[in-house]
Amino acid sequence: MKYALLAAILCLASIALALEGTIGIHDPSTVVLCNGKFYTYGTGGSSLVSDDGWTWRRGPALPRRGLAPDVIHLGDRYYVYVAANIGAQPRAAINLIWNKTLDPDSPDYKWEEGGVVASSDGVEDSNAIDPGVFLDPTDGRLWLTYGSYFGYIRLVELDPKTGKRVNPNDQPRNLAINCEASDMMYHDGWYYLLATHGSCCRGADSGYNIRMGRARKVTGPYMDAEGSDMIQGGGKLLIGSGGRVIGAGHFGLLDLGEGVQKFSMHWEADLDKGGTSVLDIRPLLWKDGWPVAGENLKEGTYEIESVRTGTALELAVEGVPVGGRRARGGRGGGATAPGAPAAPGGGRGMFAGTGEPIPAQEVAQVSLNWPAGNIDLRMANYLCQAQQKWAVTAVPNAGGYPGSPYFKITIAGTDRALAASADAELVVLPTFTGGPEQLWRFDQLADGSWRIMPKSVPNLKDALVLSAVGSSFATLARFDPASEKQRWLVKKP
Amino acid sequence: MKTNRSAFAVWGGAVLLAIAAAAQVPPVTLTRPASPAKAPDADGFIQRWLLLEPIGTTGLTDSAVQAAVKKEYFPNQFTVIPHDGEKVHVGEADLTWHAVDTRNYNVNLYHFAHALGKPTSDVLFWAVTIVNCPREMRGVRLAVGSNAASVWWLNGTEVIGIYGDRQTVIDDGVSKRLTLKQGPNIVRGAIINGGGATDFCARFLDQDDKPLKGYTASVEAK
Numbered sequence: 001m002k003y004a005l006l007a008a009i010l011c012l013a014s015i016a017l018a019l020e021g022t023i024g025i026h027d028p029s030t031v032v033l034c035n036g037k038f039y040t041y042g043t044g045g046s047s048l049v050s051d052d053g054w055t056w057r058r059g060p061a062l063p064r065r066g067l068a069p070d071v072i073h074l075g076d077r078y079y080v081y082v083a084a085n086i087g088a089q090p091r092a093a094i095n096l097i098w099n100k101t102l103d104p105d106s107p108d109y110k111w112e113e114g115g116v117v118a119s120s121d122g123v124e125d126s127n128a129i130d131p132g133v134f135l136d137p138t139d140g141r142l143w144l145t146y147g148s149y150f151g152y153i154r155l156v157e158l159d160p161k162t163g164k165r166v167n168p169n170d171q172p173r174n175l176a177i178n179c180e181a182s183d184m185m186y187h188d189g190w191y192y193l194l195a196t197h198g199s200c201c202r203g204a205d206s207g208y209n210i211r212m213g214r215a216r217k218v219t220g221p222y223m224d225a226e227g228s229d230m231i232q233g234g235g236k237l238l239i240g241s242g243g244r245v246i247g248a249g250h251f252g253l254l255d256l257g258e259g260v261q262k263f264s265m266h267w268e269a270d271l272d273k274g275g276t277s278v279l280d281i282r283p284l285l286w287k288d289g290w291p292v293a294g295e296n297l298k299e300g301t302y303e304i305e306s307v308r309t310g311t312a313l314e315l316a317v318e319g320v321p322v323g324g325r326r327a328r329g330g331r332g333g334g335a336t337a338p339g340a341p342a343a344p345g346g347g348r349g350m351f352a353g354t355g356e357p358i359p360a361q362e363v364a365q366v367s368l369n370w371p372a373g374n375i376d377l378r379m380a381n382y383l384c385q386a387q388q389k390w391a392v393t394a395v396p397n398a399g400g401y402p403g404s405p406y407f408k409i410t411i412a413g414t415d416r417a418l419a420a421s422a423d424a425e426l427v428v429l430p431t432f433t434g435g436p437e438q439l440w441r442f443d444q445l446a447d448g449s450w451r452i453m454p455k456s457v458p459n460l461k462d463a464l465v466l467s468a469v470g471s472s473f474a475t476l477a478r479f480d481p482a483s484e485k486q487r488w489l490v491k492k493p
Numbered sequence: 494m495k496t497n498r499s500a501f502a503v504w505g506g507a508v509l510l511a512i513a514a515a516a517q518v519p520p521v522t523l524t525r526p527a528s529p530a531k532a533p534d535a536d537g538f539i540q541r542w543l544l545l546e547p548i549g550t551t552g553l554t555d556s557a558v559q560a561a562v563k564k565e566y567f568p569n570q571f572t573v574i575p576h577d578g579e580k581v582h583v584g585e586a587d588l589t590w591h592a593v594d595t596r597n598y599n600v601n602l603y604h605f606a607h608a609l610g611k612p613t614s615d616v617l618f619w620a621v622t623i624v625n626c627p628r629e630m631r632g633v634r635l636a637v638g639s640n641a642a643s644v645w646w647l648n649g650t651e652v653i654g655i656y657g658d659r660q661t662v663i664d665d666g667v668s669k670r671l672t673l674k675q676g677p678n679i680v681r682g683a684i685i686n687g688g689g690a691t692d693f694c695a696r697f698l699d700q701d702d703k704p705l706k707g708y709t710a711s712v713e714a715k
Contacts, residue, residue, distance in 0.1 A: 470667030
């Protein structure tokens with residue numbers, strides 16, 4: 001029973017959080033923002049919409065109910081590419097439809113047909129479904145990849161002014177083979193082709209996984225990290241099944257700016273939702289020139305450490321050494337007190353310890369002398385003390401941001417809550433009361449560290465983030481992607 | 494008083510060097526101010542201070558330091574603007590304020606006390622400077638480092654406390670955003686040392702956390 005309880009506590013200590021609301025979808029398009037709302041469209045005319053990227057609901061259906069749409073916002077238009085079989089597979093065509101808004105409540109909401117931009121005749125080595133649209137940030141050229149298992153993933157060029165093919169007679173270029181749901185992105189001199197390998201549409205038996213290659217030119221060749229060409233089946237894994245979710249597919253880049261990137265995708269089966277195919281949004285990290293799938297923050301108890309200083313956030317109270325205070329001796333070691341037990345291994349002297357495991361510090365014991373009201377925040381060397389351990393807990397019905405809910409940050413074992421103060425500084429309140437200044441957003445950055453920001457700062461419209469100032473203090477400041485001051489490590493204590 | 498002032502009057506001279514050499518003290522880093530006011534150095538560090546000869550105390554924990562600095566040692570200790578050579582009576586001793594310029598970014602309190610034949614361990618040093626601003630400066634921060642613990646006030650308000658057995662690191666303790674008013678502003682620090690080396694450094698940071706310039710430090714109110 002004791003071990004069962006321990007296992008349960010460990011599970012509770014790091015709970016993965018799925019998106020909230022209605023999130024059932026298959027083959028979601030890249031999540032796009034329109035008039036403050038997030039939209040994604042899936043196979044069969046389904047769509048999801050969200051006010052914050054965390055809680056989703058059913059959205060408006062597209063006028064074309066096809067396969068695996070993709071969306072891009074260019075100028076005053078949203079171009080949507082939707083595929084449909086026009087006979088037995090692999091005979092298919094990809095149609096363009098466009099609108100000035102994705103919001104059906106807008107007076108500008110009106111879909112226009114743009115015609116076929118790519119097709120397959122049912123014999124050629126291509127299946128013209130699963131479009132992925134990509135704007136090259138280096139030259140403004142617009143590209144469409146498409147294809148699904150039968151033959152190649154192909155590339156054609158589109159006109160960014162119309163969304164249509166630049167030249168319908170141009171021969172498509174072959175980029176990859178034996179995959180589907182392709183999309184592209186650009187990063188630091190490289191083009192990346194992301195495509196889904198494995199089998200789809202089999203629930204918890206789906207082997208779907210997202211793989212990638214990169215090239216110096218948009219037209220390829222796309223090689224994986226081992227030098228295998230994707231046109232010969234190569235592909236470095238970005239994300240596959242894990243935890244309670246199975247079958248990752250349909251990558252879409254969600255660039256939030258200032259170096260914060262996320263990606264949308266679907267799981268073929270979420271075991272906690274009865275094996276339903278669901279939307280997910282995850283952080284996109286970078287390592288050695290390759291994208292890495294990050295994870296949204298899990299609830300738990302953490303040390304929050306500044307990348308800049310290496311010191312940890314703590315309640316500004318006098319700490320008590322774990323295991324009690326000891327007098328400092330010389331480095332040469334001192335004599336063992338008469339009768340003191342030898343440490344494991346027979347060691348004695350000031351470096352030998354107590355000979356017994358030292359239990360974790362109980363906040364209930366050391367907090368007796370803490371002031372009752374507001375307490376300042378500061379930073380110090382991490383010493384495993386109670387005032388340095390923060391419980392990060394999702395707050396129900398408080399909304400969120402792409403991929404995650406808002407969290408409260410409290411001293412573990414207490415209700416003392418970190419909050420933004422009216423002077424754009426930080427304070428720890430005696431009790432969490434749910435105000436927006438007490439709700440915190442965690443965005444994982446490209447290097448795996450975290451940007452931590454309050455939902456709002458009292459009397460300020462500007463978005464500010466948690467920032468180290470000096471070695472021992474923290475404040476709120478504008479986010480500077482190039483600075484380490486606003487990067488935090490969230491470590492298990 | 495005369496004796497002590499005389500000792501500092503020859504800082505940098507043969508007598509002090511002889512004392513320093515005998516005590517194996519590093520090269521002298523403190524001199525007497527030779528101008529009415531001094532701009533911060535290239536990195537913004539304040540190099541002109543009034544230092545009070547050390548007061549005996551013990552303890553570096555938050556509570557011990559707070560108790561030590563809140564104890565009244567001499568009248569108006571949180572508001573007085575001392576003068577070079579002025580004495581205060583603390584316990585059984587008469588202690589003297591000394592005006593100093595430091596050659597470095599930091600103020601070496603070990604050099605200060607040792608050269609006067611005063612203790613350097615288990616002591617509290619009071620430090621005061623007058624920051625003269627040509628205009629109001631909003632959103633600035635006082636940033637200090639100290640060996641060991643220290644507490645700092647700006648115009649009588651406590652703005653920084655750093656505790657424990659720590660070494661001087663620039664910008665270790667940083668205040669919340671402050672306003673320096675036009676004219677004189679009083680920066681007051683209490684630095685408590687346990688043993689060994691002892692020093693501090695202090696500067697102001699602007700709204701971008703860059704060293705604040707455009708003011709002078711003096712030991713006499715203008």
